[in-house]
Amino acid sequence: MNITEKILARASGRQKVSPDDVIFANVDKVMMHDVSGPGVIKVFDKLKKQGINVDKLWDPTKVWVAEDHFVPSPDKVSAENIVKLSNFTKNYGIEKHFKYGMGQYGICHTLSHEEALVLPGEVYVGGDSHTNTTGALGSFACGLGHTDVAYVLLNGKIWFKVPHALYFKLNGKLPEHVMAKDFILKIIGDISTEGGAYKTMQFGGSGINEMSVESRLTLCNMTTEAGAKNGIVEPDQKVVDYLTSRGASNISLVHGDDDAEYEKIYEYESSELEPVVAKPFSPENIVIVREAPSVELDKSYIGSCTGAKYEDLVAAATILKGRTVKIRTEILPASISIYKRAMENGLLKIFLDAGVTVGPPTCGACCGAHMGVLAKDEICISTTNRNFPGRMGHIDSQTYLSSPLVAAASAVTGKITDPRDLK
Amino acid sequence: MKGNVIKYERDNIDTDVIIPGQYLKVHDYAELALHAMEGLDPDFHSKVKEGDFILSGRNFGCGSSREHAPIALSHSGIKAVLALSFARIFYRNAVDGAFLLPIEIDFDAYSNISDGDELDIDIKTNEIKNLTKNKVYQMKPFSDIIGKIIESGGLFKYKPD
Numbered sequence: 001m002n003i004t005e006k007i008l009a010r011a012s013g014r015q016k017v018s019p020d021d022v023i024f025a026n027v028d029k030v031m032m033h034d035v036s037g038p039g040v041i042k043v044f045d046k047l048k049k050q051g052i053n054v055d056k057l058w059d060p061t062k063v064w065v066a067e068d069h070f071v072p073s074p075d076k077v078s079a080e081n082i083v084k085l086s087n088f089t090k091n092y093g094i095e096k097h098f099k100y101g102m103g104q105y106g107i108c109h110t111l112s113h114e115e116a117l118v119l120p121g122e123v124y125v126g127g128d129s130h131t132n133t134t135g136a137l138g139s140f141a142c143g144l145g146h147t148d149v150a151y152v153l154l155n156g157k158i159w160f161k162v163p164h165a166l167y168f169k170l171n172g173k174l175p176e177h178v179m180a181k182d183f184i185l186k187i188i189g190d191i192s193t194e195g196g197a198y199k200t201m202q203f204g205g206s207g208i209n210e211m212s213v214e215s216r217l218t219l220c221n222m223t224t225e226a227g228a229k230n231g232i233v234e235p236d237q238k239v240v241d242y243l244t245s246r247g248a249s250n251i252s253l254v255h256g257d258d259d260a261e262y263e264k265i266y267e268y269e270s271s272e273l274e275p276v277v278a279k280p281f282s283p284e285n286i287v288i289v290r291e292a293p294s295v296e297l298d299k300s301y302i303g304s305c306t307g308a309k310y311e312d313l314v315a316a317a318t319i320l321k322g323r324t325v326k327i328r329t330e331i332l333p334a335s336i337s338i339y340k341r342a343m344e345n346g347l348l349k350i351f352l353d354a355g356v357t358v359g360p361p362t363c364g365a366c367c368g369a370h371m372g373v374l375a376k377d378e379i380c381i382s383t384t385n386r387n388f389p390g391r392m393g394h395i396d397s398q399t400y401l402s403s404p405l406v407a408a409a410s411a412v413t414g415k416i417t418d419p420r421d422l423k
Numbered sequence: 424m425k426g427n428v429i430k431y432e433r434d435n436i437d438t439d440v441i442i443p444g445q446y447l448k449v450h451d452y453a454e455l456a457l458h459a460m461e462g463l464d465p466d467f468h469s470k471v472k473e474g475d476f477i478l479s480g481r482n483f484g485c486g487s488s489r490e491h492a493p494i495a496l497s498h499s500g501i502k503a504v505l506a507l508s509f510a511r512i513f514y515r516n517a518v519d520g521a522f523l524l525p526i527e528i529d530f531d532a533y534s535n536i537s538d539g540d541e542l543d544i545d546i547k548t549n550e551i552k553n554l555t556k557n558k559v560y561q562m563k564p565f566s567d568i569i570g571k572i573i574e575s576g577g578l579f580k581y582k583p584d
Contacts, residue, residue: 129488143488147490389439389440
């Protein structure tokens, strides 16, 4: 069995599982945020009307809640949702509620690793499609909707069809100017936005071993854009150290068997990879940066669960140090812990000196909701994960997806720019 | 189950066009229905009728996990989406929440059925009758657990064996 099958077998009390088996897996951790949370509360209200008992959760200690999509609240409806969420966590005894304006808070997927909320080998589900991110810790991490999260909150388990697995092998360490974002965009360009549908996307090889945990998080984060059920990397000492330094203990690693089976194996050479962008309006619309269209950009956005982890900010800072941005540029660290480190290590000064506006952690602009949406015909380069029509604002705006290095280099020139070509 | 088809001849209809991000804060089902398909077809709300079906290409519902998407369609009156394939979270949200039926069809049915055609769908026999064109197509049968959850009326009413 591969690592995903091993985790799902353990969680469903079976010796062995195979692709297409339908199982009920016991869940170790579950997450909801200020969009899926109120959706779950609505499901609870419907269940109550049907006479189903919703008085107690299966285990409130295994639940955490993030405020990330509509913070700071842009309007009354959003503010009411935060109040609803707070009442829910209070009533059901959920202690891990990361509140905007009260110390550590941030994008749910970022908290999952920054706060060591999920451990290797666990089954983790969340009310958000990018829950896949956390598979980089060697866990089975999968996004679900409101009804399914409500079911997990009450029953502690959920059904899955065991996925077929695709294995992406990366040989050799990534070159300095190429980031994990470039690699995963390249993969999505190769297999399409449906190429991983219902499947596991597993990453391995010497290039992955060399990668930081944060880079692996970027890979798994965007498996969602290929339609995957989960993304996963076999955990190693780097993962153990990363989680231990954030307070985790009792970490036990699950690994795939030597004779693990994969539906297909893809092999990539690091030395052949280049900085790329995904053109509007699909993450599979890939072109290498040096062949990208020569468009006048209006904005550069460095934010989100995909592209505002600490190492993403460090990458942006290496470009922005001593330079000035030519277009509207926003950097939003993905959590307060990352924000603080960026402050302590001088990154915020570099950004502010370059003319960047630094904002609080939020999903707002990434999903076109608030905090800097795009106007009609505006063109943005962004470290986020999706560039569907209207994703970041007006239906006639455009988004190019890129790595933080490319987004920062493009902020300096106002055009889509390969960091190697920056003077 | 009889209804008329609203056809979108394209692939990858994503959740951002089914219900744009600015409405994620909304949890009133009737209000969500007002904005269904707004990112692709601003006239959708005025033309959709109770019992209609949507017909589209590959990877319908890709993108976010927002259950707002099947909710907005369902509360607009859509009873089923017929597509060449579905993104996984949209598919399971539609089934587990009992909002609408996600029906997989083959390319022949997809290309033969036109906008406005009246269909009669029978999920017991897996037959789709095109009453307008007097043709019959086969839908892909639901897998075992999906069929049982649909029959039960959603995940909460389903009793695992």
